[in-house]
Amino acid sequence: MIKLTFSIAYALLLARWKQTLVAAIGVTFSITMFIALLGFMNGLNELLDGLVINRTPHISIYNEILPTENQPTDKYFFNENIYNFISSKKPKNELSQIYNSGAIIQTLKSDNRVLGVSPKLTTQVFYNTGTIDISGIINGIDVIAENKLFTFSDYVIKGNSEDLKTVSNSIILGKGAADVLLVDIGDVIQVTSNKGEISQLKVVGIFQSGIKDIDKVQSYTSISTAQKLLGVSNNYITDIQIKLKNLNLAPQIAAEFRSTFNVDAIDIQTANAQYETGSSVRSLISYAVGITLLIVAGFGIYNILNMMIYEKMDTIAILKATGFSGSQVKFIFISIALTIGIFGGILGLLFGFGTSYLIDQIPFNTAALPTIKTYPVSYNPKYYLIGGIFSIVTTYFAGYFPSRKASKVDPVIIIRGK
Amino acid sequence: MNQKVLEAVNISKYFHDPTTVQVLKDINFSLNKGEFVSITGKSGCGKSTLLYILSTMDTDYSGDLLIDGVSMKQKKEKELAFVRNEKIGFVFQFHYLLNEFSVLKNVALPGLNLGKLSQKEVEDKAYEKLKILGIEKEAYKKPNQLSGGQKQRVAIARALINDPIIIMGDEPTGNLDKKNSQIVFDIFKELSEVFNQTLLIVTHDNDFALNTNRIIEMEDGKIL
Ligand SMILES: Nc1ncnc2c1ncn2[C@@H]1O[C@H](COP(=O)(O)OP(=O)(O)OP(=O)(O)O)[C@@H](O)[C@H]1O
Ligand SMILES: [Mg+2]
Numbered sequence: 001m002i003k004l005t006f007s008i009a010y011a012l013l014l015a016r017w018k019q020t021l022v023a024a025i026g027v028t029f030s031i032t033m034f035i036a037l038l039g040f041m042n043g044l045n046e047l048l049d050g051l052v053i054n055r056t057p058h059i060s061i062y063n064e065i066l067p068t069e070n071q072p073t074d075k076y077f078f079n080e081n082i083y084n085f086i087s088s089k090k091p092k093n094e095l096s097q098i099y100n101s102g103a104i105i106q107t108l109k110s111d112n113r114v115l116g117v118s119p120k121l122t123t124q125v126f127y128n129t130g131t132i133d134i135s136g137i138i139n140g141i142d143v144i145a146e147n148k149l150f151t152f153s154d155y156v157i158k159g160n161s162e163d164l165k166t167v168s169n170s171i172i173l174g175k176g177a178a179d180v181l182l183v184d185i186g187d188v189i190q191v192t193s194n195k196g197e198i199s200q201l202k203v204v205g206i207f208q209s210g211i212k213d214i215d216k217v218q219s220y221t222s223i224s225t226a227q228k229l230l231g232v233s234n235n236y237i238t239d240i241q242i243k244l245k246n247l248n249l250a251p252q253i254a255a256e257f258r259s260t261f262n263v264d265a266i267d268i269q270t271a272n273a274q275y276e277t278g279s280s281v282r283s284l285i286s287y288a289v290g291i292t293l294l295i296v297a298g299f300g301i302y303n304i305l306n307m308m309i310y311e312k313m314d315t316i317a318i319l320k321a322t323g324f325s326g327s328q329v330k331f332i333f334i335s336i337a338l339t340i341g342i343f344g345g346i347l348g349l350l351f352g353f354g355t356s357y358l359i360d361q362i363p364f365n366t367a368a369l370p371t372i373k374t375y376p377v378s379y380n381p382k383y384y385l386i387g388g389i390f391s392i393v394t395t396y397f398a399g400y401f402p403s404r405k406a407s408k409v410d411p412v413i414i415i416r417g418k
Numbered sequence: 419m420n421q422k423v424l425e426a427v428n429i430s431k432y433f434h435d436p437t438t439v440q441v442l443k444d445i446n447f448s449l450n451k452g453e454f455v456s457i458t459g460k461s462g463c464g465k466s467t468l469l470y471i472l473s474t475m476d477t478d479y480s481g482d483l484l485i486d487g488v489s490m491k492q493k494k495e496k497e498l499a500f501v502r503n504e505k506i507g508f509v510f511q512f513h514y515l516l517n518e519f520s521v522l523k524n525v526a527l528p529g530l531n532l533g534k535l536s537q538k539e540v541e542d543k544a545y546e547k548l549k550i551l552g553i554e555k556e557a558y559k560k561p562n563q564l565s566g567g568q569k570q571r572v573a574i575a576r577a578l579i580n581d582p583i584i585i586m587g588d589e590p591t592g593n594l595d596k597k598n599s600q601i602v603f604d605i606f607k608e609l610s611e612v613f614n615q616t617l618l619i620v621t622h623d624n625d626f627a628l629n630t631n632r633i634i635e636m637e638d639g640k641i642l
Contacts, residue, residue, distance in 0.1 A: 323499050323531055323532070324503075325500075411475050416470075
């Protein structure tokens with residue numbers, strides 16, 4: 001029975017194949033645009049997110065330099081008649097070291113919500129060149145962990161990131177800083193720590209993050225080199241960077257770490273709220289455009305079915321007179337609409353993939369983004385799924401109302417009208 | 419004992435547009451199995467209206483209609499469609515063949531819809547019906563390649579496909595010339611005599627009516 005109604009739908013569709021083709025092309029076009037647009041927009045989103053989010057720890061543990069809460073005066077002068085006024089409170093000279101960092105790292109590594117941990121030591125320095133001092137920041141890192149968690153090596157445009165570990169007293173300079181210092185790989189630069197100690201460091205690499213302000217000041221050494229520079233012990237670190245398995249849990253877990261480890265912890269959402277907003281607005285725009293196109297295509301289908309029903313009134317009347325029920329007639333026209341939707345949709349997905357692939361081939365070179373050679377495109381299957389579902393849903397609705405009208409045709413009126 | 423195939427009980431019908439008019443007034447009659455009956459009457463007296471009610475397509479009437487002894491009054495749209503499919507064959511003045519399908523498929527459609535036989539069996543049966551009507555040669559043509567008389571015979575074959583208990587016709591020869599009308603009439607006569615088929619045909623053609631078993635004459639919505 002279903003086979004029969006399908007074969008009738010198919011015959012009606014073939015009899016009007018030009019119009020149905022136009023309708024299907026409408027769907028194909030809108031799905032193609034939808035996929036290409038979302039792929040491109042989200043490729044861009046992922047790229048921009050990558051710029052910041054890939055390189056930003058989900059949670060960062062550090063120690064804010066603050067005056068201690070229990071001032072010494074309070075310890076010695078206290079009773080109910082005494083109230084201490086302290087002016088010009090200053091933080092203690094204790095730097096931003098995280099105490100107990102070894103134990104914290106061990107605990108974090110055994111936490112199964114944590115993907116990876118990378119300790120860091122950040123310190124202010126001056127790069128000395130001739131008579132000029134340029135201020136900068138040295139990040140002492142565990143280069144293996146940094147590569148694994150933050151794809152650090154992707155941004156090292158010259159030299160090998162792992163040399164930081166193998167070559168002693170080595171440094172990877174930001175491109176901006178290297179340009180100012182006029183140095184290249186193999187050269188030795190002089191660095192003055194904020195305690196006035198001078199060290200010689202060998203340049204083993206140049207990195208470019210894509211963000212100018214970072215490339216001008218930041219540079220990387222191994223943790224031990226940074227500790228030597230500062231003249232501190234080998235358990236001195238200032239930051240613990242954490243990547244989680246589920247990024248969305250970051251705020252909650254950060255709060256937990258804050259209280260259990262008695263440290264400061266900031267999550268990525270709080271640190272980079274503005275990037276999230278940008279991404280979601282871009283996605284929203286592409287969805288809106290895609291859905292608008294689909295609705296337009298839906299109206300096309302609606303029109304063609306309506307026209308078909310007016311043309312085929314006799315057919316509908318005789319089908320009903322010979323014992324086809326209203327719901328069977330409805331099914332015939334709904335299946336015409338869905339056939340248009342499914343074929344148009346599948347073609348649209350294929351063409352959408354093709355268009356995305358073409359965009360992906362277009363060269364896109366920018367000094368700011370060293371790892372990007374062509375336009376970024378996302379092939380996330382999610383968009384293909386959404387596109388497919390949308391094409392079927394819109395054509396179903398576009399077909400629903402004409403089909404209902406067809407099912408309500410009164411054969412007596414049509415036959416009397418002849 | 420004669421088996422009642424169709425029975426009209428006090429059927430009345432009103433049209434409300436533009437003013438309320440009663441088109442059918444207390445129609446009572448019945449048809450026995452194998453009868454070949456014609457309905458005649460002046461134009462506008464309500465013949466078509468009655469036939470649409472008897473064929474279950476029009477449900478807006480008072481009174482009752484029994485087909486094969488079963489009341490149609492309480493049946494839903496879907497059930498009525500099934501009754502039309504299984505028990506009634508209808509031939510209109512216009513043929514209403516679907517040009518998208520071959521002649522054979524046109525005849526087979528109601529049979530395929532009934533779904534009691536396989537596609538192959540239905541198509542064989544459709545071919546048999548075309549043979550009875552002498553147009554089996556046209557089976558694989560499209561309806562728009564046939565003459566008017568041939569089309570009407572295809573429409574009759576379609577009405578026969580499910581071996582209905584009754585065939586109704588609303589001026590089935592109305593569009594045909596004398597010769598083709600005679601052919602169609604002879605077919606009806608043969609169906610009645612050879613296959614004991616019950617037929618109820620509305621006609622304007624007096625010669626046609628005079629050759630049937632019984633004439634129901636209508637005037638002003640009533641049976642005389
Ligand atoms: N939809 C309608 N609305 C109002 N009046 C109608 C409608 N259909 C038919 N009528 C009226 O009902 C009456 C009966 O019409 P019907 O078609 O049954 O006549 P008929 O006997 O078949 O005539 P003919 O021999 O010309 O075909 C006519 O007076 C017609 O004007
Ligand atoms: Mg009439």
